[in-house]
Each structure stands twice: as C-alpha cells, then as structure tokens.
Amino acid sequence: MNALDWLVLLGTMLGIAAYGTWRTRHTDNLNTYLKGSRTTKWGTIGLSVMATQASTITYLSLPGQAYESGIAFIQNYFGLPLALVIVCAVFLPIYRRLGVYTAYEYLGRRFDTKTRLLGAFLFLLQRGLQSGITIYAPSIILSTVLGWRLDLTILFTGLLVIVYTVTGGSAAVNLTQKWQMAVIFGGMVTAFVVLIMRLPADAAPIAGAMGKLEAVDFTPDLERRYTFWSGMLGGLFLSLSYFGTDQTQVQRYLGGASVREGRLGLMFNAVFKVPMQLFIVLLGAGLFVFYQFQPDTPVFFNQTEWQRHAAGPHAERFRAIEAEHAVRHAEQLARIRAWVAARDSGDAQLEAQARAEMRTAQAAVNAVRAEARAALKDADPRAKLKDSDYVFITFILGQLPHGVIGLLIAVMFASALSSKAGELNALGTASTIDIWRHFRPLAAHDEARNVRNAKWFTALWGLFAIGFALLVSFAENLIEFLNIIASIFYPALLGVFVVAFFLKKVGGSAVFWAAVAAQTVVIGIYFYGKANPAHEIGYLWLNPIGVGACVLFSLVLQALIGARGRRATA
Amino acid sequence: MKDDPTQVPASEDGAEEPGVPGFRSWRGVYAFVLGLFVLDVVLLAAFTRWFR
Numbered sequence: 001m002n003a004l005d006w007l008v009l010l011g012t013m014l015g016i017a018a019y020g021t022w023r024t025r026h027t028d029n030l031n032t033y034l035k036g037s038r039t040t041k042w043g044t045i046g047l048s049v050m051a052t053q054a055s056t057i058t059y060l061s062l063p064g065q066a067y068e069s070g071i072a073f074i075q076n077y078f079g080l081p082l083a084l085v086i087v088c089a090v091f092l093p094i095y096r097r098l099g100v101y102t103a104y105e106y107l108g109r110r111f112d113t114k115t116r117l118l119g120a121f122l123f124l125l126q127r128g129l130q131s132g133i134t135i136y137a138p139s140i141i142l143s144t145v146l147g148w149r150l151d152l153t154i155l156f157t158g159l160l161v162i163v164y165t166v167t168g169g170s171a172a173v174n175l176t177q178k179w180q181m182a183v184i185f186g187g188m189v190t191a192f193v194v195l196i197m198r199l200p201a202d203a204a205p206i207a208g209a210m211g212k213l214e215a216v217d218f219t220p221d222l223e224r225r226y227t228f229w230s231g232m233l234g235g236l237f238l239s240l241s242y243f244g245t246d247q248t249q250v251q252r253y254l255g256g257a258s259v260r261e262g263r264l265g266l267m268f269n270a271v272f273k274v275p276m277q278l279f280i281v282l283l284g285a286g287l288f289v290f291y292q293f294q295p296d297t298p299v300f301f302n303q304t305e306w307q308r309h310a311a312g313p314h315a316e317r318f319r320a321i322e323a324e325h326a327v328r329h330a331e332q333l334a335r336i337r338a339w340v341a342a343r344d345s346g347d348a349q350l351e352a353q354a355r356a357e358m359r360t361a362q363a364a365v366n367a368v369r370a371e372a373r374a375a376l377k378d379a380d381p382r383a384k385l386k387d388s389d390y391v392f393i394t395f396i397l398g399q400l401p402h403g404v405i406g407l408l409i410a411v412m413f414a415s416a417l418s419s420k421a422g423e424l425n426a427l428g429t430a431s432t433i434d435i436w437r438h439f440r441p442l443a444a445h446d447e448a449r450n451v452r453n454a455k456w457f458t459a460l461w462g463l464f465a466i467g468f469a470l471l472v473s474f475a476e477n478l479i480e481f482l483n484i485i486a487s488i489f490y491p492a493l494l495g496v497f498v499v500a501f502f503l504k505k506v507g508g509s510a511v512f513w514a515a516v517a518a519q520t521v522v523i524g525i526y527f528y529g530k531a532n533p534a535h536e537i538g539y540l541w542l543n544p545i546g547v548g549a550c551v552l553f554s555l556v557l558q559a560l561i562g563a564r565g566r567r568a569t570a
Numbered sequence: 571m572k573d574d575p576t577q578v579p580a581s582e583d584g585a586e587e588p589g590v591p592g593f594r595s596w597r598g599v600y601a602f603v604l605g606l607f608v609l610d611v612v613l614l615a616a617f618t619r620w621f622r
Contacts, residue, residue: 074614081607085600208621215614228611260586263596270603274610 001146005406012183012410013417017164020176024168030450033169034101034429036255044174045265048252050273051177051184052422053242056138056415059188059280064301064388066284067291070212072226076540077277079235083243084270088263090501091244096259101433103250103497110500112508113438118515120434122493123247124427126486131423131461132468138416139469142409144304145393151470157413158466161420166459169428169451170255173421180414187411190404191396192279195286198399202340203289209339209355210292210362212285215278225538234540237547241490245497247426287395292329292336299325299372301390306372309379317375325368332361420465428458487539488526491546492519498547499554506558514553522546 001009027033065073100106104123108116139153164172200206207213217227224230243249243266256262291297299322300306310318335358342354376383396408432454437444444450492515499511522542529536588599 078607078611081603085603089596089600204621213618213621215618216611217618218615258586260589263599264588264590267599267603271606274607278614 001405001409002402004403005409008403008406009410009413012407013160013413016176016179016183016414017160017417019179020164020172021167023175024164024172027168027171028448028451030447030454032171033451033454034433035251036170036174038255039257040174040255040261041257042261042264042268044178045253045256045261046268046272047181048174048177048422049243049249049265049269050276051181051415051418052248052252053269053273053419054184054415055134055419056141056412059184059411059415060138060141060392061389062277062280063284063287064391066212066281067288067391068388071215071278071281071285072217074215074274074278074281075217075226075228075231076235077239077274078228078231079233079237080239080273081270082232083236083239084266086240087244088266091250091497092253092262092266093259094501095250095254096262101254102247102430103245104247104430104434107496107500108434111496111511115496115508115512115515116434117438118512119245119493119496120430122489123245123430124435126489127246127248127423127427128461128464129468130486131420131427131465132472134416134420134423135465136469136472138412141389141393142412144302145390145397146409147304154466154469157416157420158462158469161417161424162459162462165421165424165428165462166455169454169458170251170425173425174252174255176421177418180418183407183414184411184418187404187407188280188283191392191400191408192283192286194400194404195283195290195395199286199289200293202343203286205343206292206336206340207285207289209358210288210336211359212288222537222541225540230538230540234538234543237494237543238487238490238540241494241543245490245493247430248422251426251429252422284391287391290395291391292333295330297329298394299369300376301387301394302384303390303394305376305384305387309376309383312379314375314379318379321368321372321375325365325372328361328365328368332358332365335361424458424462424465427461428454431457431461484526484539487542488522488546489519491522491543492516492550494543495547495550495554498551503551503554503558506554507561510557510561511550511554514550514557517553518546518550521549 031038062073095103095106098106098109100109102120104116104119107119135154135158139150139157142148143150143153164176168175204213217224218229219227220229221227222230253262253265256265298306306318310322335354339351339354339358342350345351373385373387376385393412396405400408432450436453436457437450495518496511496515499506499514522545525537525545526539526542587594588596590599593599593602
C-alpha cells in the first residue's frame with residue numbers, strides 16, 4: 001500500500017465514522033437511540049439490513065470458497081426471499097403494532113417473563129460470542145497480508161465502531177451503513193471489472209468445464225452441504241430465525257417511518273440478496289480462471305504462513321512441493337489450452353477426451369495443494385491451513401492499481417464496521433430493555449437514564465468484543481465452531497416465535513420447556529453426527545428439525561398441562 | 571396466557587397500500603418478489619446446465 005491507498009482507506013473510514021458521529025451527536029431520545037429516526041425510508045432500511053448481514057467474511061472468504069469449491073454456496077440463500085416475505089407478512093406488523101424495542105419483549109407479552117429472558121439470553125449468548133469474531137476474522141487476514149500488528153488492527157476497528165455506535169445509536173448505525181455500503185458496492189464492482197478485463201475470452205466455459213459453475217444441485221442427498229433442497233428448507237428456517245428473531249436484524253427494520261418502509265426495505269433484500277451473492281461467488285470463479293493462467297500462482301495463498309515455515313527445518317520439502325506445483329500447474333494450463341482448441345474444433349469426441357485430461361491435470365494440482373497443507377501441518381500442528389480466505393486479498397494486492405487497493409481494503413473495513421455496529425447496537429438494546437429494565441422496572445420511565453444505560457451497555461459489549469478478539473487466539477475450526485453454535489441455538493428460538501405467532505392455545509410454561517427440550521434434541525443430533533460421521537447431516541437441516549421439535553413438544557406439553565389443570569379443577 | 575397480539579387490526583395487517591407503482595396490495599408485491607426468485611433459480615439451473 002502506498003500513500004494514495006492510505007489516503008483512500010483512512011479518508012473513507014474516518015470520514016464516514018466522523019460524519020455519523022457528528023450528525024447524530026444530539027440523540028437523547030430513547031426511541032431514536034434504539035430504533036433510529038422515525039423518518040427512515042425503505043432504501044436506508046434495505047441497505048442497513050444488507051450491511052448488517054454481510055460482514056468482511058462475505059467479501060473476503062466467499063470468493064475464496066468459490067475459487068476452491070465453485071459457486072454452489074449460492075443455494076444457501078435460496079430460502080431467504082420466502083423467509084423475508086413471511087417476516088413482512090407476519091412478524092413485522094405485530095412488532096410494529098406492539099411498539100416493542102426488541103423481539104424478546106414480544107415474547108414477554110405473548111407468554112411470560114421466563115420465556116422473554118430465555119429468548120434474550122440465547123440471543124446475547126450467541127451474538128456476544130460472535131462479536132469477537134466479527135472483529136478478529138478480518139483483522140487476522142488483513143494484518144497477516146499487510147504486515148500490520150494484529151492487536152492494533154483489532155483496537156482501531158473496535159474503537160472506531162464503538163465511538164459512533166455509542167454516540168448516535170441506531171440513527172448513527174443506519175446513517176453510516178448507507179455510506180459504507182456505497183464504498184462496498186463501488187469497490188467490489190471495480191475489482192470485478194478489473195478481473196473481467198484480465199480474463200481470457202473463454203473464461204466462463206473453462207470455469208464450467210473445471211466444475212466451478214455448478215450453481216444448482218437438485219440431488220436429494222442429506223449429506224451434501226449445499227443442495228437446492230437444503231438451501232430452500234434449511235435456508236428458509238435459518239433466514240426466518242435470523243431476520244425474524246435476531247435483534248441485530250429486527251432492530252434495523254423496526255426503525256422505519258412506517259410498516260410500509262420496513263416491508264419495502266426487506267423486499268429490497270428479497271430481490272437483490274441472491275443476485276448480490278451470485279456476483280460475489282462469480283468473482284471467485286473468475287479468480288480461479290485468472291490464476292490458472294498466471295505462471296506464478298502460489299501453491300498456498302497465505303504466503304506469510306507458507307514462507308514462515310518454508311525457511312525452517314523442513315525447507316527442502318517445501319521447495320520440492322513448490323517445484324512440483326510449478327510443473328503440475330504448467331501442465332494443467334497446457335491441458336486447458338488443449339481443451340479450448342478441441343472445443344473450438346467442434347469434434348465432440350476430441351473435446352470429451354481433452355476435458356478428461358484437463359480434469360486429471362486439475363486433480364494433480366489439487367493433490368499438490370493438499371500435500372502443501374500436509375507439509376504445513378507437519379511443520380507446525382497449529383499452522384493455519386485454510387488459504388482460500390487469502391485468494392481475493394492476494395489478487396487485490398498483486399493485480400489492482402494503487403488507489404483501488406486502498407478502496408478494496410476500505411471495503412473490508414467498511415463491512416467489518418457495518419456488521420459490528422449492527423451487532424453492538426442490538427446487544428446494547430437487548431441488555432437495556434430485556435435485562436436491565438427487567439431488574440429495574442421503576443427506572444423504565446426515566447428516559448435519560450435509559451439512554452445513558454443503553455450507551456453504557458453498547459460500549460461494554462464493544463469492549464468485550466475487543467477484549468475477546470485480543471485475548472482469545474481463535475483457531476480456524478473455532479471460527480467454524482462458533483458459526484455452528486449459532487445454527488444450533490437459532491432453531492429453538494425460532495420455534496418459540498412460531499408457537500407465539502401460530503399456536504394461540506400454547507402458554508408460556510409449555511413453550512419454555514419445549515424450547516429447552518428442542519435445544520437438547522438439536523445438540524444431541526449435532527454431537528451424534530460428530531461421533532458418527534457416516535450419519536452426520538448438513539448443519540442447515542438442524543433448523544427445520546429444531547423448529548419442528550419445539551412446535552411438537554409445545555403442543556404435547558400444553559395438552560398435558562391442560563389435562564392436569566382439568567383434573568385439578570375436577 | 572397473556573394478551574393475544576396475533577389479532578392484528580385490519581388497518582395494521584397489510585391493509586396499508588404498498589405505494590409501489592403497479593401494485594395495489596402487498597400480496598401482489600410478495601407474489602412479484604417470489605416470481606423473481608423462481609426466475610433466478612430457473613436461470614441459475616439453465617446456467618449450470620449450459621456450462622456443465
């Protein structure tokens with residue numbers, strides 16, 4: 001990065017944060033602080049919902065995932081449009097009519113205090129744990145490739161977001177997210193255009209022939225992680241949980257000027273989310289083709305990690321792997337060119353043969369990459385083996401002109417700040433409304449004290465996230481583990497809301513214990529799958545199972561409670 | 571059980587017009603959005619088949 005990159009990076013990041021802080025510095029009304037300005041239009045809500053959902057991992061890791069495994073991940077979002085329609089039709093009007101600040105406040109009104117506290121507790125538990133990762137995950141990647149100090153990167157990101165989120169609350173979050181999304185869109189489109197200009201004319205057929213453009217898979221296989229069916233059903237429940245019951249999202253659309261603005265904001269996401277994710281995974285498929293034509297494509301994209309070990313006692317093995325990769329990579333490129341020629345010749349038999357040879361060459365390259373990972377693990381069992389996160393950043397730093405590099409690094413920070421701000425805002429709100437006000441009911445009418453406490457809670461969650469990111473050395477599998485934790489806890493929570501909305505006869509005690517039992521079932525299935533990999537199911541399927549269990553147990557328990565009540569009366 | 575907030579008055583339950591040109595009800599908006607999604611899937615399936 002040169003001076004121009006730094007100017008673009010700091011100018012956009014500090015400029016947006018300062019603008020958000022200054023514009024919302026006089027926010028002292030509880031409604032405005034927690035829900036944002038009541039004049040917020042659907043465009044701002046739509047962008048805010050999108051910005052909260054998409055963290056740096058979306059822009060940094062997804063292209064890498066598509067580079068590695070193709071664009072099938074897009075199916076994960078297939079349940080989202082229908083989920084958003086359900087949220088618009090059922091959840092949003094009820095939240096608005098009751099004038100609640102949090103989704104869990106609704107549970108208190110519909111059921112009882114213990115169910116409300118259970119909902120708030122589940123939310124605070126998973127979001128609190130994830131809050132450290134939202135800062136840590138991008139910081140570790142950017143500090144690794146840019147040579148920055150990890151602790152300073154975490155502190156800069158964390159403190160910057162705390163300043164404007166604490167100052168202006170929801171109003172500041174909505175305002176800054178709009179501008180941050182503008183930076184993100186601008187940067188990603190620029191990177192995409194540069195990439196397209198550098199790809200060969202046959203890039204799409206090459207990516208397709210090498211298995212990177214399989215977007216939809218209709219195979220009814222429970223063990224495949226991403227299929228049309230798991231995306232539709234599992235994705236539907238996951239999206240319903242996230243948009244309907246997770247305060248980070250509920251808070252974004254509750255703040256609209258009217259029900260209409262909230263609905264249109266959500267419909268904006270229902271229409272554009274799938275195309276946006278497609279754009280990001282296609283970028284990854286394009287990167288794959290690009291690097292097939294680069295003679296110096298690294299065997300392992302996290303070059304900092306690679307070079308650290310390549311200079312050690314296993315240097316000879318590492319050099320041999322690099323040499324082997326160079327040979328296999330060149331051979332693969334020759335096979336790709338031969339396939340393109342065979343395809344252009346129009347001879348189907350020749351094309352099929354050339355395609356088979358190309359896939360064999362691709363398998364040979366993959367085998368060398370696997371050997372590289374094995375060598376790293378042998379050299380250091382704690383070495384970071386997932387290099388797909390480093391594919392896009394390698395392209396940014398190596399192929400983009402100065403100024404645009406700064407813009408793309410700004411994209412990564414903007415996405416980290418925008419999702420972090422949404423999280424902190426929601427954590428502060430749920431802590432104030434669902435926990436603090438529960439134990440201090442008399443203080444509920446003191447508006448100034450409520451705002452002051454919401455600011456304190458927001459700051460404390462921000463400091464907790466920074467501390468967590470600084471003190472805990474996350475292993476790669478821990479990051480995945482915490483993502484799975486969220487998938488484990490969402491279903492029971494959504495089950496409680498489904499019962500609340502659709503099963504009017506079920507009461508608080510039945511749904512509370514049903515949620516506890518459903519949670520136990522989901523955890524049991526997850527660990528059974530881990531102990532017996534042959535029977536492990538894709539984690540998306542835990543969502544419909546958990547919701548179904550919670551609904552079923554609620555009905556059974558309510559029937560039992562009702563029967564006991566009738567016997568007692570008799 | 572406490573109050574039953576699922577009984578939303580008609581004025582709050584989607585009766586408000588969407589105010590989107592060409593749509594007189596929210597049902598129409600939802601149908602349009604889901605129709606677009608079906609189109610997305612069909613195009614993606616065709617895309618997958620074309621480049622396989």
